[in-house]
Amino acid sequence: MNNTIELLSNHTSIRSFxxxxxxxxxxxxxxxxxxxxxxxxxxxxxxxxRVSNPDLRKQVMKLSVNQPYIEKAAExxxxxxxxxxxxxxxxxxxxxxxxxxxxxxFDAGLMAQNALTAAESMGxxxxxxxxxxxxxxxxxxxxxxxxxxxxxxxxxxxxxAGEKPGLKPRLPQSMVMxxxxxxxxxEEKLEMYDQQMREYYQDRPVKAPFTVKKVKGWKDxxxxxxxRSKLPFMLDYLNKQGFAKK
Amino acid sequence: MNNTIELLSNHTSIRSFxxxxxxxxxxxxxxxxxxxxxxxxxxxxxxxxRVSNPDLRKQVMKLSVNQPYIEKAAExxxxxxxxxxxxxxxxxxxxxxxxxxxxxxFDAGLMAQNALTAAESMGxxxxxxxxxxxxxxxxxxxxxxxxxxxxxxxxxxxxxAGEKPGLKPRLPQSMVMxxxxxxxxxEEKLEMYDQQMREYYQDRPVKAPFTVKKVKGWKDxxxxxxxRSKLPFMLDYLNKQGFAKK
Numbered sequence: 001m002n003n004t005i006e007l008l009s010n011h012t013s014i015r016s017f018x019x020x021x022x023x024x025x026x027x028x029x030x031x032x033x034x035x036x037x038x039x040x041x042x043x044x045x046x047x048x049x050r051v052s053n054p055d056l057r058k059q060v061m062k063l064s065v066n067q068p069y070i071e072k073a074a075e076x077x078x079x080x081x082x083x084x085x086x087x088x089x090x091x092x093x094x095x096x097x098x099x100x101x102x103x104x105x106f107d108a109g110l111m112a113q114n115a116l117t118a119a120e121s122m123g124x125x126x127x128x129x130x131x132x133x134x135x136x137x138x139x140x141x142x143x144x145x146x147x148x149x150x151x152x153x154x155x156x157x158x159x160x161a162g163e164k165p166g167l168k169p170r171l172p173q174s175m176v177m178x179x180x181x182x183x184x185x186x187e188e189k190l191e192m193y194d195q196q197m198r199e200y201y202q203d204r205p206v207k208a209p210f211t212v213k214k215v216k217g218w219k220d221x222x223x224x225x226x227x228r229s230k231l232p233f234m235l236d237y238l239n240k241q242g243f244a245k246k
Numbered sequence: 247m248n249n250t251i252e253l254l255s256n257h258t259s260i261r262s263f264x265x266x267x268x269x270x271x272x273x274x275x276x277x278x279x280x281x282x283x284x285x286x287x288x289x290x291x292x293x294x295x296r297v298s299n300p301d302l303r304k305q306v307m308k309l310s311v312n313q314p315y316i317e318k319a320a321e322x323x324x325x326x327x328x329x330x331x332x333x334x335x336x337x338x339x340x341x342x343x344x345x346x347x348x349x350x351x352f353d354a355g356l357m358a359q360n361a362l363t364a365a366e367s368m369g370x371x372x373x374x375x376x377x378x379x380x381x382x383x384x385x386x387x388x389x390x391x392x393x394x395x396x397x398x399x400x401x402x403x404x405x406x407a408g409e410k411p412g413l414k415p416r417l418p419q420s421m422v423m424x425x426x427x428x429x430x431x432x433e434e435k436l437e438m439y440d441q442q443m444r445e446y447y448q449d450r451p452v453k454a455p456f457t458v459k460k461v462k463g464w465k466d467x468x469x470x471x472x473x474r475s476k477l478p479f480m481l482d483y484l485n486k487q488g489f490a491k492k
Contacts, residue, residue: 001275002249002368004249004250004363004364004367005275005367008279008282008363008364009275009278009282010282011282011284028419029251031419031423033251033254033255034254035416036257038257038259038373040374042467043472043475044417044422047424048422048424049423049425049428050423050425050426051426052425052426053425056426084431085417085421086472088431089468089469090469090472093476094476095472097477097478097480097481098480098490099475099477101347102379102398105351106358106398106399109351109354109355109357109358109359110356110358112352112355112356113355113356113359113363114254114359117250117359118250118251121249121250121251122248122251128284128286130287133345133348143427143428144427146428149428152348170281170282171281173278175331176277176281176293177295177323178296179295179298179299180295180298180389181295181389181390182293182295185330185334190335218288219335221287222289222332222335222336223335223336225287225289226332226335226336226339227339229287229345229349230339230340230343230346231343232492234343235343235344235490238344244490246478246481
């Protein structure tokens with residue numbers, strides 16, 4: 001087991017930060033690591049908006065389910081699927097196919113994860129903010145994003161304050177990785193995992209705005225959360241930005 | 247600069263592998279690193295199909311633009327957006343919202359990247375195969391994927407054979423990361439990058455099936471490639487799998 005694997009296998013999201021900023025060198029190292037990430041056919045269809053202006057940061061926080069660590073983190077980077085560059089180079093290509101959305105969102109995930117890993121390797125911590133999509137049309141305006149660009153996920157980066165949270169248990173390997181053929185849900189293993197999560201949530205209850213009721217286990221969490229995740233305005237918004245019509 | 251940042255900043259895709267398999271320990275380490283990746287609201291909406299059966303691997307290769315390294319690599323893992331687990335826990339939730347597709351594809355990217363980073367940290371190499379989407383309906387059948395599961399990207403992992411390829415130049419920071427507001431394309435910087443890529447492609451020409459003509463620079467590459475990436479059948483397929491209708 002090497003350092004890197006140790007780091008990845010012990011990842012927990014950090015939502016509490018000190019005031020210490022990153023040095024320019026640290027920031028550049030995080031960017032450089034992210035920028036060398038694999039890119040589907042080298043389309044390079046991901047851009048980052050670094051929200052450094054304090055007023056804008058507050059505004060973005062309000063649009064993103066008011067999560068206070070967005071304002072507090074030393075850095076807040078928003079990873080966007082960006083086909084605007086490609087479009088300017090090849091304006092005749094109709095980009096309204098949903099495949100481009102898959103490329104952009106998957107590649108944004110690859111790049112964001114390298115940014116977070118690079119940050120964590122320097123003793124920094126971070127958390128992803130899917131909540132940037134909660135008011136995505138307003139955020140798009142505020143960040144001046146043109147057609148063919150959509151903000152997908154934010155990343156808070158900073159020096160962790162307080163104790164490192166304990167590892168959050170994940171589904172066991174046999175429920176996540178399958179040999180050659182998909183395997184349907186194993187009820188017995190699910191119960192075991194659910195029990196593990198009951199114990200976890202007992203020590204560390206889920207708080208608002210992430211829950212509307214007291215969550216007991218993972219099944220309970222899914223039932224509580226899945227419905228509220230759907231964002232019914234998203235397809236209209238994506239179509240307006242030039243994505244996913246066909 | 248630490249080991250991990252060094253590793254990420256020097257990433258190149260490996261498409262040429264020796265016959266040496268991974269040990270079970272290595273495989274487990276890669277899985278464990280991937281499985282601890284952040285997950286949107288802990289939905290854990292990603293699964294991996296590990297294609298170990300040689301006949302199936304050949305079949306998958308044929309469905310994935312016939313890229314020979316799919317067959318040759320020690321490991322081939324297909325990262326899927328998987329809401330089937332969630333669906334079984336909360337069957338009343340209508341999953342046909344495109345937001346779930348965004349969650350699944352972004353989170354699959356995060357997880358895949360941690361798998362690749364873990365592999366690279368042990369001296370292994372890999373390459374992503376977006377080509378698994380070229381015949382996605384057939385692949386879905388072959389892998390026995392139920393509704394609410396879609397294969398997004400494959401990952402070849404193995405011991406690199408031959409010399410490590412040189413770094414592929416990326417767009418400069420000023421074209422990829424913007425302060426507070428999106429910046430439109432800077433033609434001058436684009437020309438400089440294009441010139442860099444002309445030199446790169448001169449030493450290492452792009453081969454079929456990835457091009458239909460001789461690519462000269464990055465702009466030329468985008469013009470050549472963007473149109474052919476669109477996969478017009480994708481929206482119908484996704485709708486059939488229970489995704490992205492609204």
